[in-house]
Amino acid sequence: MLEAILVMALGAVVLGAALGYAAVRFRVEGDxxxxxxxxxxxxxxxxxxxxxxxxxxAEAIAKGEAEINQCPPGGDEGIHKLADLLGxxxxxxxxxxxxEKPKSVAVIDEQACIGCTLCIQACPVDAIVGAAKQxxxxxxxxxxxxxxxxxxxxxxxxxxxxxxxxxxNWKWKYPVFKITPAxxxxx
Amino acid sequence: xxxxxxxxxSSAKGGGVSALQRLFxxxxxxKPAYNKEASTGLPIAVAPTPTQLVIPLHQSIGGMPRxxxxxxxxxxxxxxxxxxxxxxxxxxxxxxxxxxLAVEMRLMPHTSGLSAMCVILExxxxxxxxxxxxxxxxxATPTETRDYLRDAGVVGLGGAVFPSYLKLNPGKQGKLDxxxxxxxxxxxxxxxxxxxxxxxxxxxxxxxxxMREILGAGQVxxxxxxxxxxxxxxxxxxxxxxNAAAGDSSIRVVSVPTRYPAGGAKQLIRxxxxxxxxxxxxxxxxxxxxxxxxxxxxxxxxxxLGQPLISRxxxxxxxxxxARNYEVPFGTPMRDLVTLCDPLPDSDRVIMGGPMMGLLxxxxxxxxxKATNCVLIGSKALFPAPPPEMPCIRCGECAKVCPADLxxxxxxxxxRAKIFGKAxxxxxFDCIECGCxxxxxxxxxxxxxxxxxxxxxxxxxxxxxxxxxxARERYEFRLLREEREKQEKAAKLAAKTAAGRxxxxxxxxxxxxxxxxxxxxxxxALIAAALERARAQQAQxxxxxxxxxxxxxxxEVAAIEARRAEIREMAKPHVRQSD
Numbered sequence: 051m052l053e054a055i056l057v058m059a060l061g062a063v064v065l066g067a068a069l070g071y072a073a074v075r076f077r078v079e080g081d082x083x084x085x086x087x088x089x090x091x092x093x094x095x096x097x098x099x100x101x102x103x104x105x106x107x108a109e110a111i112a113k114g115e116a117e118i119n120q121c122p123p124g125g126d127e128g129i130h131k132l133a134d135l136l137g138x139x140x141x142x143x144x145x146x147x148x149x150e151k152p153k154s155v156a157v158i159d160e161q162a163c164i165g166c167t168l169c170i171q172a173c174p175v176d177a178i179v180g181a182a183k184q185x186x187x188x189x190x191x192x193x194x195x196x197x198x199x200x201x202x203x204x205x206x207x208x209x210x211x212x213x214x215x216x217x218x219n220w221k222w223k224y225p226v227f228k229i230t231p232a233x234x235x236x237x
Numbered sequence: 238x239x240x241x242x243x244x245x246x247s248s249a250k251g252g253g254v255s256a257l258q259r260l261f262x263x264x265x266x267x268k269p270a271y272n273k274e275a276s277t278g279l280p281i282a283v284a285p286t287p288t289q290l291v292i293p294l295h296q297s298i299g300g301m302p303r304x305x306x307x308x309x310x311x312x313x314x315x316x317x318x319x320x321x322x323x324x325x326x327x328x329x330x331x332x333x334x335x336x337x338l339a340v341e342m343r344l345m346p347h348t349s350g351l352s353a354m355c356v357i358l359e360x361x362x363x364x365x366x367x368x369x370x371x372x373x374x375x376x377a378t379p380t381e382t383r384d385y386l387r388d389a390g391v392v393g394l395g396g397a398v399f400p401s402y403l404k405l406n407p408g409k410q411g412k413l414d415x416x417x418x419x420x421x422x423x424x425x426x427x428x429x430x431x432x433x434x435x436x437x438x439x440x441x442x443x444x445x446x447x448m449r450e451i452l453g454a455g456q457v458x459x460x461x462x463x464x465x466x467x468x469x470x471x472x473x474x475x476x477x478x479x480n481a482a483a484g485d486s487s488i489r490v491v492s493v494p495t496r497y498p499a500g501g502a503k504q505l506i507r508x509x510x511x512x513x514x515x516x517x518x519x520x521x522x523x524x525x526x527x528x529x530x531x532x533x534x535x536x537x538x539x540x541x542l543g544q545p546l547i548s549r550x551x552x553x554x555x556x557x558x559x560a561r562n563y564e565v566p567f568g569t570p571m572r573d574l575v576t577l578c579d580p581l582p583d584s585d586r587v588i589m590g591g592p593m594m595g596l597l598x599x600x601x602x603x604x605x606x607k608a609t610n611c612v613l614i615g616s617k618a619l620f621p622a623p624p625p626e627m628p629c630i631r632c633g634e635c636a637k638v639c640p641a642d643l644x645x646x647x648x649x650x651x652x653r654a655k656i657f658g659k660a661x662x663x664x665x666f667d668c669i670e671c672g673c674x675x676x677x678x679x680x681x682x683x684x685x686x687x688x689x690x691x692x693x694x695x696x697x698x699x700x701x702x703x704x705x706x707x708a709r710e711r712y713e714f715r716l717l718r719e720e721r722e723k724q725e726k727a728a729k730l731a732a733k734t735a736a737g738r739x740x741x742x743x744x745x746x747x748x749x750x751x752x753x754x755x756x757x758x759x760x761x762a763l764i765a766a767a768l769e770r771a772r773a774q775q776a777q778x779x780x781x782x783x784x785x786x787x788x789x790x791x792x793e794v795a796a797i798e799a800r801r802a803e804i805r806e807m808a809k810p811h812v813r814q815s816d
Contacts, residue, residue: 093705095712103712175711194708217295220349221697222689227626 083112090131092123095174096196098148103174117141122148123195154210155193156200160185162207169199169208258458258491261511263504265638266496267673269425269593271464276428276552276560281436283564284551284577286333290358290568291343291604292318297392298399299325306356310337315367315545318356321387327400328390330545331358332566334365346571346589346606350599358568369543374447379406382451382540389539390546390607395419395500395529396590398608401536404526405451412453414524417509418445418533420461420468421493421500424591427611429550430530432562434461434468438475441530444537445488446479452526457488458509459530462495497593498671502527504640516667531610551605553577555614556584565605571612572601580614588613592620593672627680635674635684641667645674649684652691657698660691668692 087108094104099120101107110116111132118132119141126143133140143150158169158178165183170176177193180186188199188208199208213219295301302319306312312331319329336359342352374382383402392398407413418441422430434441445457459476461469469492476488493499493508503514505527512523520526531549538544547566554560557578565574571587588595589609605612635645644663651660668688675684786794 088709091705092701093708093712095708104709105713174715175708176715177711191704192707192711194704215349215351217345217347217349217351217353218301219697219700220347220351221693222348222686224690225626225683225686 081109081112084108086135087111087132090124090128090135091121092128092194094123094194094196096123096194096198098122100147111136117144119144120147122150123153125150152212154195154212155190156188156195156197156208157190157211158186158188159207159209160187162205164205164207166204168202168204172198172202174198258489258509259511260491260493261508263499263507263640264642265640265673266498266504267638267676268495269497269676271495272426272554273428273431273464276426276554276562277431277467279559279561281432281550281562281564284566284569284574286360286362286364286566287569287573288359289338289570290332290335290360290566291570292329292332292356292358292568293343293345293604293606294319294329294354294356295345296329296398296567296607297327297390298397299323299327301354302326302329304340304354304356306331306337306340308337308339311335311361312337312358313365313367315369315547317388317390317545321400325400325403326387327392327402328388328545329356329567330390330547331356332547332568333358333360334363335360344600344603346596346598346603346609348596348599355604356568366544371543372540374451374540379451386536386539388545391532391535391539392546392607393529394531394535394549394607394610395502396594396608396610398606401528401532404528405448406521407452407454408519408521410524412455413521413526414455415510415526416445416449416452416454416457417502417506417525417527418457418459418530419500419502419505419527420459420465420472420530421505422465423462423495423497423500424593424611425497426554426613427552427591428554429552429562429610431465431468432552433534433550434465434530435471437534438468438471439478440537440541441534442472442475442479442488443541444533444535445528446483447536447540448528448533454526455487459488459490460493460499460505460509461490462499463492464495497673498640498669501640501669501671503669516664546607549605549607549609551609552611553614554611555588556581556616556619557614565609567606568604570602570604571598571609574605574612575601575614578614581616583616583618584614585617586615586620588615593676594670623683624681626682629680629682632679634677634679638673638677640671640673641669643668645684648691649682649687652687655691655694657691657695661695665691665695 084105085108088105091104091108097103099107099116101110101116107116107121111118118136118138119129121128122143124132129143130140132138156178163180163186165180165185167180167182167186169186170178170180174196175192175194177189178186178199179189195210197210200210294304300321300323303322304318305320306316306318312318312334314331314334316331317328318331318337321328338357338359340354340356343355343357345351345353345355347353372382372385374385377385383405386402386405387400391401393401393404420430420434422428445459448454449457459472461472463469469490472490476490479488480486491509493505498504499508502520506520506525507513510525512520512525514520514523514525535546535549539546548564549567550562551565551574552560552562553574557575557580559578561578563574563577571589575584575587587598587601587603588611589598589603590596590611591613595611595613629646629649631646633646635649636643639645641664643665645668647663648660648665648668651657651663652665665688670685670688672685675682678684
């Protein structure tokens with residue numbers, strides 16, 4: 051009887067020590083769930099979700115404080131991915147946070163720009179270059195299309211232009227078989 | 238899978254040129270109707286220069302070349318009009334001398350029907366060359382040679398248009414075992430390589446010798462499908478001469494069995510050397526590099542003659558009365574070539590490439606580019622519309638014929654369902670889009686269309702993910718920078734306040750300190766006298782309406798004075814502090 055208790059106690063001590071060591075040795079820095087959610091979010095940093103960036107929104111989702119359908123740039127596809135990851139029900143994009151738009155980049159009308167630097171301060175990814183009383187311009191490759199530079203511009207010289215389809219970014223379309231009346235009749 | 242086979246070509250007696258060569262077999266493949274005879278009857282003709290050339294700047298894999306000319310400029314034949322941009326890019330040249338009319342967006346020879354930057358050239362009819370000089374590659378460093386070939390615009394002419402200078406790199410070990418020259422030309426209708434080998438075998442061989450020296454390759458194997466006996470004979474004669482000149486027998490012409498797609502680079506390497514290049518590896522990792530025969534000829538022209546790549550041999554075939562091969566300057570509209578060959582009236586489409594892998598052109602006005610090995614004219618009778626697509630019956634025929642040893646039906650299901658990750662797990666990106674699977678499919682499923690769709694979706698997503706990662710990094714850096722700036726500002730402010738206090742303290746100490754010089758003493762005495770005078774004046778200037786006051790009024794004045802004194806007392810420390 052005593053032996054049995056001792057053996058069990060010894061086992062508990064050994065396993066407890068192993069677990070304790072593992073908890074220290076293989077400690078996970080940060081919340082892996084937040085990282086996973088953040089990887090799905092489009093990183094536009096536009097704040098349309100009501101949080102000051104994609105990471106805070108990811109944190110809020112992980113804590114269960116935010117819905118998964120608040121990200122317009124991610125669109126329905128992003129919501130599907132989040133639903134899959136979190137095992138939640140798919141919800142269509144919530145209208146109060148905005149609508150899904152085609153991917154665009156900001157373009158500054160360089161004739162009208164007065165060089166006030168307000169857009170530079172607003173850009174979350176530092177994609178606008180320029181200096182006070184100097185012309186500003188958008189580095190199109192780095193622009194996420196968040197539209198945050200539009201409201202501060204005092205002369206409304208920034209417009210959002212959808213990214214045009216070119217030979218380089220053209221995609222093969224999903225094969226669609228056209229059913230003609232004759233074939234319909236044959237089938 | 239290995240089927241050892243002793244090659245018994247009838248003219249195998251010539252000094253090791255086509256010596257007994259053990260051949261291997263690649264998996265799958267099909268035997269479509271070849272239809273090559275129509276365009277091999279006549280020799281290569283030079284296509285007439287059109288009235289206007291539309292030369293796209295982007296004619297190879299990689300970065301879009303920068304335009305080097307502008308409207309109104311006069312250019313010479315072979316003058317560079319587009320400079321290579323980035324690590325993977327290749328230059329573009331004027332196909333003839335003339336005037337640049339514009340640099341603008343024009344319809345590209347691309348299925349999308351989209352436009353891209355082109356140089357519009359009006360030939361002046363003089364066809365005046367730039368000064369041409371052979372390039373001394375023997376006394377140049379490998380980097381110089383590669384830069385030269387990049388600026389000469391030499392790209393793979395088998396169809397992939399990958400910049401050749403990047404492939405002319407022997408890799409880590411510094412030399413290769415085998416240089417494979419691809420003259421298989423397995424796709425139906427196309428005969429441009431066949432005619433090139435028949436008519437320009439010697440020059441092609443010279444190009445191969447140059448490539449071999451650059452690569453340090455031990456042997457050269459020239460693989461030609463056995464349905465081209467004339468090309469094999471011509472290449473054997475040239476190879477014998479080259480071997481005799483070098484005094485060895487390292488160049489060999491090998492006749493390979495005719496089976497589509499024997500001309501795929503990996504398939505030909507497999508047949509000739511038995512090496513199966515695995516997923517994610519390059520053939521150079523196994524000491525083999527493969528080039529098209531047309532590329533070898535272009536390298537000969539670039540290095541030995543100093544001529545950049547400005548034209549190529551194009552087969553015009555299909556629904557025409559006089560199918561033929563033409564030497565076509567880049568930028569020539571396909572329409573002009575079709576007219577030369579007398580198309581039948583029911584022709585309704587133009588395909589760039591062959592019937593298996595070719596791309597449907599958006600219009601016949603698109604120009605011939607470096608990738609154009611064939612202009613195939615189609616009609617409803619020649620290429621009837623496929624029967625309706627039926628459900629996959631899981632027969633496995635597609636897997637039997639896949640030359641890349643993939644499972645096409647699995648990739649099809651996942652591509653169709655848009656489960657791209659799974660499609661990639663089945664090695665979708667090893668698919669060479671040869672079309673064998675769709676060719677044998679009893680349900681007439683356009684399998685390659687699904688693969689192309691899935692591939693471009695995966696590429697787009699990959700790019701999106703990359704740009705999202707960049708955006709995240711930049712955003713995080715911005716947050717970091719803002720935090721740092723805030724701290725710096727606070728530190729600066731603190732430093733400023735501290736400096737101010739020190740200054741005040743110093744001034745106070747100065748005042749308390751006894752005067753050091755008589756001049757300062759005099760000054761101080763003067764100031765003190767002035768202050769004394771002012772005080773006396775202030776004392777004298779007493780308010781005149783305070784003489785005859787009632788006791789109540791006097792009490793009120795006293796209360797006010799007391800309050801003022803109190804306020805002054807209270808204010809003193811604050812004034813000191815804010816100083």
